[in-house]
Amino acid sequence: MSLPLLDDVRALSPAIRELAPLIEQDRGVPPALIEQLAELGIFRLAAPKELGGLEADPASLVEIFEELGHADGSTGWCAMIAGATSMALAYLDPATAADLLRDPRFLIAGVAAPMGRATPADGGYRVSGRWSFASACHHATALVGGVVTPAGVRLAVLDPADVAILDTWEVAGLRGTGSHDFTADDVLVPAGRTFSLAEPPHHDGPLYAFPALSLLALGIGAVALGIARAAIGDFGALARTKRNPVTGETISTRPAVRAAVAEATALHGSGLAYLLASVRATGSDARRRAALRLAISTATRNAARAVDLVYHAAGGSAVYDASPLQRHFRDVHVATQHAMVSSDVTETAGAVLLGDTTVPTARL
Template sequence: MPILDEVRALTPDVRASAEQIERDRSLPGDLVHRLAGLGVFRLAAPRAAGGGEADPITMFEVFEELGHADGSVGWFAMIGAATGIALGRLADSTATELLADPRFLIAGVAAPLGRAVAAPGGYRVSGRWPFASASRQATWLVGGCLVMTGEQPEPLHVILPAADVTVHDTWDVVGLRGTGSHDIEAVDIFVPAERAFSLQRPATRPGPLFAFPVPGLLAFGIGAVSLGIARAAVAEFTRLAAGKRNPATGEVLAAKPAARTALAEAESLVGAGRAFLTGELASVWRRVTAGEEVGAAERARLRLAVAYATRGAARAVDLLYDAAGGSSLFLSSPLQRHFRDVHAATQHAMVGSDVLELAGAVLLDQPVPTARL
């Protein structure tokens, strides 16, 4: 059975866990185990080592579907799956060793906030990284570091055993509460050289997935999950509008012109964002599959599509939240959770206003650094 069908079969149980996920600020262990069993966390890992090596559209659809079921679950799955691209930078033997654990889940933070010091056979690593989604359930954690290899520090990424890393309980937030995006800290942990890599260097592993621009690959799931959340808001508003009545007139909300307009505009925003993002994903995928280089303009358009989809999804949810009136204020209403979750997604640095500025500069052929694309 295709993984998307298996994920859809799981979604009723995901929705049933929503209140527990919010309350615990974490996914239930059984749900994480089931996602692992479906291979969700292996989607971007190399097939030769036991991963799925899925194409980006398949990953998009999985993230969107899980985001539709629950925003936190979609985000958690997206982080676990996308971070698996790191295994494409490792030797087959090392990647196979990591993937041998049926509980395999890799997460972490790519930003170079740690320090790596060269040591015989590897590195001594220390650092603290915020926003490490899925950190409590991960089996491995990536930490971005700076290492002195000459006169200037260079970025290096290391893969740490989760058992050696301290998770600080810092994720007490408004939206995406169940992602468990706590701070993680490493104190003088030895990392063997075979578990160190650099995202700044081209991948040597063959296959189009590993030629796909890494920033775009790590970013597109934000748009996918946000669109899934917006789809859930559309479904909830449609249900509410059919039954909620004006106490004075008895008229259902669906008969109100403003409600109809809000739903129509929300559907348009979600559809446009989805079409733009999947179109750019498909375009870049065709290039890398054909062995062609992905230029700065193509990478800029992909990142622009991610930001547009994410912010369009938030605008769609805003329209429906407003049109629902006082009903959307109650904790029993899924709309308030969709509102909080989608706005948490818009706060990610990968979809910030500076990304729009950078993409615009590239499309205007201005001389700007493009490593972030």
């Protein structure tokens, strides 16, 4: 069902690529582009179909996010965060979820980490906290914040009108994601606007049988791979035009340049193939979940290595602001810093694959 959507994204990609320098400069995706992505349904990709979502399969999510990452890392990242987070609507009270999706500009973002506190109150919770790395928060129609309650961790869906966004996103890469901090101060959140991923979803489609944390994480690898593909393409264009000042030949004739392009292309292709194969093979047992998380981390690392290869092969040309290679280099290395693709997750996956039954697997 999502193939026509992928075609629509591909048709939009050239326009996004043209906007990429401005997106980085303004530290945010333009509202007009957000509107276009909303009209396509990108921000409701993982929401239940019966409520107005697309309920796309995980492999289609990978392909769409990779394409958007290829167009622009920051745009792909915002789309990935919002599209994947829309899975939350399967866990919310159905009436609440349907109400959220009625907004044609629907975009849910936020931070799952339990950086807030929630005190039980009449009809819900009193929520306070500060959450970091809230990508696309300025465009959100709903913001998720992880909270600690007396009964454990839950996720609260906050109205953006009830929070304060703090301009904190001064960073090396993915500058256009607008991943600022936001705060809430004693905000009353109805119980129907809270949920836990440890509880069963209200919808039983195959998408919601997919491991929830993996669904949230897979877009990181996909967007990183898209950035790598863009870097390979941009380097290829450079290599065919940049000339050796001594010989007059283009640098594409150099063996080291050819080897860099070949290895980078293989890293991208193998990372994407491994990720898609793991997504399609995933089950609910710990070993399958571990294998999937390993594929996501590997895709991200492959992407960074691919970008490194072509960035270094470009020489001094890559360091100028006018070169997209320096942006790809910075963007992909910010993606590698996400907690969901950290070495801790890889180590846990390895322990599970080695048969260690003592390691905690909740984060897989």
